[in-house]
Amino acid sequence: MVRFKIRRYDGKKSYWQSFEVPARRGMTVLEALYYIKENYDSSLAFRASCRMGICGSCAMKINDKPRLACETQVLTLGNTVKVEPLDNFKVIKDLITEFDGFFEKHKAVKPYLIRKDDNYAEPKELLQSPEELNEYYVFTLCIKCGACYSVCPAAATLDECLGPAAMTAAYRFCADSRDEGQKERYEIASSSNGVWRCHLAMECSEVCPKNVEPAKAVQLLRRKTAFSILKSLLRW
Amino acid sequence: MGVSGWFRFKGRSLFSWAFTFQRLTGVVLLIYLLAHLTYLSTLLDKTGATYESMIAITVSRQFLVFDILLVLCGVFHGVNGFRIILHEFGIAYEYRKPLLAIFTVIAVVVWLYASYIMYSLTGG
Numbered sequence: 001m002v003r004f005k006i007r008r009y010d011g012k013k014s015y016w017q018s019f020e021v022p023a024r025r026g027m028t029v030l031e032a033l034y035y036i037k038e039n040y041d042s043s044l045a046f047r048a049s050c051r052m053g054i055c056g057s058c059a060m061k062i063n064d065k066p067r068l069a070c071e072t073q074v075l076t077l078g079n080t081v082k083v084e085p086l087d088n089f090k091v092i093k094d095l096i097t098e099f100d101g102f103f104e105k106h107k108a109v110k111p112y113l114i115r116k117d118d119n120y121a122e123p124k125e126l127l128q129s130p131e132e133l134n135e136y137y138v139f140t141l142c143i144k145c146g147a148c149y150s151v152c153p154a155a156a157t158l159d160e161c162l163g164p165a166a167m168t169a170a171y172r173f174c175a176d177s178r179d180e181g182q183k184e185r186y187e188i189a190s191s192s193n194g195v196w197r198c199h200l201a202m203e204c205s206e207v208c209p210k211n212v213e214p215a216k217a218v219q220l221l222r223r224k225t226a227f228s229i230l231k232s233l234l235r236w
Numbered sequence: 237m238g239v240s241g242w243f244r245f246k247g248r249s250l251f252s253w254a255f256t257f258q259r260l261t262g263v264v265l266l267i268y269l270l271a272h273l274t275y276l277s278t279l280l281d282k283t284g285a286t287y288e289s290m291i292a293i294t295v296s297r298q299f300l301v302f303d304i305l306l307v308l309c310g311v312f313h314g315v316n317g318f319r320i321i322l323h324e325f326g327i328a329y330e331y332r333k334p335l336l337a338i339f340t341v342i343a344v345v346v347w348l349y350a351s352y353i354m355y356s357l358t359g360g
Contacts, residue, residue, distance in 0.1 A: 064248075065248075088241065151248065151252070153241055153255060156239075201254075202332060203251050206251060219323060
């Protein structure tokens with residue numbers, strides 16, 4: 001039996017509640033949460049979808065570290081498992097956090113290819129070499145789970161801070177050889193809530209379940225943004 | 237979450253510890269700098285006796301522990317700050333873990349050496 005200590009929130013007050021779960025080999029934290037919901041307390045609220053580490057819905061703090069519940073094996077965590085909602089997000093209920101602001105920030109950096117010759121009636125094939133793909137490929141693996149944002153010290157003190165995930169998305173498209181919207185994104189990234197807010201704690205890269213390395217993306221975006229500002233100052 | 241978000245260590249890596257220590261030492265150095273400049277700029281004694289008496293207190297044996305802690309703040313903030321500057325713009329990002337260890341060892345060695353010198357100067 002593994003003891004699950006869950007941080008609950010009912011909209012008014014926050015409290016801890018414990019449950020005993022018969023853990024077996026291969027059982028994930030997400031399965032344990034479903035066990036609790038089905039056998040002990042049906043009011044337990046958590047977010048989950050794909051159950052295979054793709055959708056990023058089930059990110060939560062497990063034993064003090066942000067992880068995907070569907071990818072975390074219960075038996076690797078010891079006899080007591082502490083489950084909490086992610087930090088730096090407003091809690092809606094139990095383990096469910098408000099993600100609207102997070103996705104708004106993602107949208108704000110224009111995470112799509114911007115082309116001057118966009119023509120949906122006559123789509124054009126855009127060729128890219130493997131080297132060009134490797135420039136940004138690792139950053140495409142982000143599943144927007146919010147783990148990086150939850151440990152970001154800049155996001156902890158400033159709600160408007162874009163955060164590592166949004167800036168990684170911005171860099172992913174800026175580094176794409178097919179994209180022509182760098183200038184627009186550099187303007188967004190160089191705003192007071194953008195790349196210059198990063199304190200370089202680099203914890204975001206440590207907790208990313210997909211090893212996307214957001215800290216690297218933020219620094220690379222910072223470099224590109226700085227060169228862009230320098231170029232505009234020199235009218236180059 | 238506010239400023240308390242800077243002081244979360246449970247489940248965090250050494251990078252978060254380095255970040256928090258960088259912040260704390262920065263605040264300590266800022267307070268020290270303000271106190272230092274305020275004291276110097278408000279000295280009215282033209283003979284220098286007030287200044288000399290203050291210096292005599294700060295280099296005394298009883299004050300040594302504060303000097304050592306201040307040097308720790310200065311050394312760590314400088315050395316770790318250099319590591320952060322190195323990583324800015326994505327330089328040596330892949331070596332961030334060994335660099336964190338190396339720079340921390342450098343900071344500790346420099347601090348211990350400086351503390352030994354100060355201890356010797358106060359008649360230790």
